[in-house]
Amino acid sequence: MITNPCVSGDLRWNTTGITVINSPPNMGASGVSVDINDTLYSVDENSNFVIWKLLKNAVNVTIAAGLYKSQGSNSSQLNYPNDIYVDRYGNLYVTDAYNHRIQKFSNGSTTHGQTIAGVTGSAGSALNQFNVPRYFTFDATETYMYVADYNCHRIMRHSTNSTDGTNGVLIAGGTGSFNQNTSLNEPWGIHYLPSISNDLFITNNGGHSVIRWTLGATSGIFVAGTPGVSGSNSTLLNQPKGIKIDSYLNMYVVDHGNHRVQMFCANNQTGITIAGTGVAGSSAMQLNGPRGIAFDSEMNMYIGDFDNHRVQKFLKLNTTTTTTAIGNYSMFFYLVWQMVGSGSVIGDAGCHGLGNDRVGNFSQCKSNCESMTNCNAVDWQASQLYCVYRQCTTYPPSTRPQSGGWEAWAIETSSPVNPPAIIQWLFDGDFSDAYGIYNGSLVNNSNVTWMSPGYAGYGSAVCFLSTNYLRINRYLNFNSTSFTISTWVWIPANFSFNGNFFVLFVHCNLTTQDTCLHVGINGGRVFLGFFSDDLTGGTSLTSNQWYHVTYVYDRSSLRQTVYLNGIHDGSRVTSGPYKGTA
Template identity: 55%
Template sequence: MGFSSSGQIVGATWDGGFEEVVGPILSTSVWVHVAITFSQTHGLRLYVNGSLIGSTGGIAYAASGSSNTVMLGSSRGVRSCAKSITPGTFYGYLDEFRVYSRELSATEVSALTKGYACFDGLMNGDETDIDCGGSCLTCAVVSSSGTSPWNTTGITLLSSSTRFSCTRLFVDSNDTLYGVDKLKRYVWKLSKNAENAEVVAGVYESTGSDSIKLNSPQDVYIDQYGNMYVLDTNNHRVQKFINGAKQAITIAGVTGSGGCSLKQLQYPRGFAFDPTDTFMYVADRSCDRVVRFSTNSTSGTDGVIIAGGQITDNTNKALNGPYSIRYLSSINNDLLIVNWDGHSVIRWPLGGTSGTFVAGLPGISCSSSICLSYPADVRIDADQNMYVVDELNHRVQMFRENSDVGLTVVGNGVAGNSPTQLRNPQGIAFDSAMNMYVCDTENGRVQKFLKL
C-alpha cells in the first residue's frame, strides 16, 4: 500500500507484474482510514473511510515469497506492500500497516499472518490485529491538521535582558513552577500568580562545587516531602536539598569526577523518580546509559544500570545521548528515554534488555511529522499522550497513544522570537489545568501556553 506520484492511494500485489487498486487523492487536513482486505475470491479490496473503492478480482493465495504475496512490514522491492516509503510507483508514507483478513478460512488466516487467530467475526474498535468475517467498517476519523489544544500564542512569564538559559521545568502539586538556569547556575521558583521568581538553590552567577553552589544545573524535581533534587551536570552529581535547606548533600555521582564507573556520572542531563520517591533514574548522557540510585544514597554509592551502557548506537538495545527521562507508572513501570543524539524516544521496561521506539526515526534528524531533531525533553499526560520538546525543529510535538505521528502543538518549526515561535526549546511542564510551560532556551524566556 502506498501513494502514487499524483497523491492517490494505491493498493497492489507483488507478482513480478502486479495487480493494483487505485483510490482517490486524500485530504491533507484530516486523518483518513484506509484498509485493504485480501481473499482468493476478490483479490485485493481497497476501502477508504469504510467505503469500497474497488478490487483486483480473484487472486489465488500464494506462499510467502511467491507471486501474489501480501507482505507486512518490510519491502520486497518495487510495488511491494510495506510500512515505509516504497520505491517505484509508490510515493509518500503510511503511518500504520495492518491487514484485516475477513474472507479467508482459519487455515489461510493463520498462514497469512504467521500464527494470528481468527476471532469473533467482528472488527471491534479496540482490535488491532486480525479478525475474520463481516465487512470493512470505518474507524473514527480524527483531525490531524495543526489544530492545537493550546493557545499557540505564548505568554512570557520570565525573561531577561541579560543571558537567561532555562533548560528544564517542574510544577509541584500547588502549581508552583520551578526551573533551572544553567548559565546563571541557580534554581528558581515562581509561585502561582506571582510576578517574580526567587532563587531557591545555587548562588546566582557563581560557579562552584561545594554544598551550596552549582555548575550548569540541568534538571529539578520536588518530591512529596518537599525535598528538592538538582541535577548538577558539570559537577557530575545529583544534589538533594532537604525540605528548604540551602546546603545540599550529594546522593549520586562523585563531585568533580566524571566517569562511567557505577559510582560515577558523566555530564548527566535528566532524571526521573518512581511514584514513592524511593528510586531515582538518571540519564547519564556521556555514558549512554540510565542508572538507578536510591534517593537516600550518598556520594560514591554504586548505581545500577537500567538501560544502555554497553554500546552507543541507534538500535533498540542501546542509547544514544540520553537527555531526559520519565517514569511511566501507568504503563508497567516503563521508562521513557529521550535520545538527544539519536533523534528518538524509546520506551524501556524496567528489567529489560531492549526498548521500543515510540517517536522519531532512530539516528535520523529530520522535520516531518514522524521526525525529531535533537529532542530535549518529554512528558506524558493522564490520557497517555506524549509531548516531546523537539529542540532543533523549534517546536513541541504531541504523539497520541500508540501513534508515531506527531502533531505540532507549540511553535511552527521555524526559529523566532514572536509569541508563536520558539528557538531551541529544551524543557516542558504542565500545571493542574494542563497549561503548558516551555523553556524557550535560546530566546532567554519561559513561555506559558493556555489550554483551550
C-alpha cells in the same frame, strides 16, 4: 477533567505563549518542573547557575537553589545544572551536570546541597559515577530516581536517600552510543508515570528518536523518530530533549533542533506540532532551541525556551475547572467503558470495523479506540492481547457468542460520539448536575452554607451539616464498568478521625460484597470500598486543610487505586468485579 487532546482536537493548547520567567534577561532556561502546589521551577543553566522559583499567580522569581552567578563545586554551588524536581515534602533535587552529581536541598535550604548520587568533579562510567547527567524522573513513591547519564549513554537508578559515591543500578543502555534497541545515544529527556505504564520514555538526543524501555528489560522499542536520522517532517525529530507522557499515554517531545513541541498520540508515530512554528524565533508563537517541558494541574504547558532566555507558558484550551466543597464533595464521574458481553464479540449490524492490532494491555486497547475518530466499542481477547476497534450507532450493541476468552466492550452513551458520560456537580448555589441529568436534592434540612469562591479563590463550594446529605434520584449502573471519582474536600477542624468514616459518596443497593460502593476518609485515610473488598490509602490526613482525592476503579484489571493531592496513595486488586446498580 482533562480531556484526551488526541480525541478532542480543539482541546489542545493556545499556540501563543506567555512569558512567565525571563529575568534575569540572559537566563539559560533548560529543565522546568511544577510541584503539587503548581509552583514553577526553572533551571538557569549556563548564565547564573541557580534554580528559579515562581509561586502560582506570582510575577517575581526567587532563588530556590544555588548561589547567583557563582559557578562551582561546593555544596552551595552548581555547575551547569540541567533539571529540577521537587518532591511532596518540599525537598529539591538538581542534576548538576558538569559536577557529575545529583544535589538534594532539604528543609527549605537554598545553599546547602547534599550529594546523593555521583562523585563531585569526577566524570566516569563506574556505577557510582556520572558523565554529564541531564534530565531525571522519579517513581510514584519518590523512593528512586532514574537519571539520563548523557555521555555514558545509559539510564541509572539511585535512591533519593543515598549518599555520594554509592553505586547505582544500570537500567538501560550502557553499551555505547548506537541507534539500536539495545542501546541509547546521548539520552537527555526521560519520563516515568507508573500509574499508567511500567515503561521509561527516553529521548535519544544524539539518535533523534524516542525509545520506550520496560523496567527490567534488556532492550526497548522505538516509538518516535527514525533512529539515527534527523529531520523536520511530522515523523522525524532533530535532537529531542525534554519529554512527558500523560494519562492517555500520549507523548510530548521537545524537538530542540526543530524549535517546536511535538505531541505523539498513543501508538502513533506521526507528530502534531502543539507549540513553536518549526522556525527559530523570539515571537510569542515561536521557540528557539527549547529544552525542558512540564505541565501544571490544569495541563497548562511550560517550556524552557533556552536560546530565548525565557520560560513560556501555553494555556490548555477548554479545560474544565475542578470545583470544591467544604465538609462534603464536588466531583466528576468518567463512565468510560461498559462490558456488554462476556464470551462474545459485537455482532450488531449497526457496527462496523475500524481495524485491529495486538497491544500491551486492555487500557492501551481502550486508549487506541479513544484516539480514533468515532471509535466507541472494542472486542478484546486478553490471552492474545488482541483488540478489534468498532464504530456502533446504538448502545448497547448486540453481541454474539465467541470462544477463546473474548469480551465485548462499548462506551456507555446513547450516541457513537466520544467523550464518555460525565457527571459534574459544581455546587454553585444549587445541587444540579452541570449537564442537567443527575440533579440532586437535599435530604433532612436546608441548612447548608454556599461559598464562592471556593478552594484557593477558585470555583465554588458548599458546607454540609453532619445531618444532611445530597440524594440523586436517578438510576446509575456501575455494573462491570470502570470509573473515576474526584473531588476537593475540606476536613473540619473539629472532626475526629478516630473510628469515624467521613462519607463522600455512596452507591449501594445491596449490602453484599462488590455491590455496595462507598468512598471517603476512613480513620484518617483515603478509602475506596466495595463492601468487604476495600482499599485504604497509606497517608494519614490531618484536619483543617484542603485535600484533592481521587478514587479509580479499572474493570479490566479489577484494580482499585487512590490518589491524594495527585500522588499515588494505594492500589490493590479486588476479589471480584464491582457489580453495583442503584
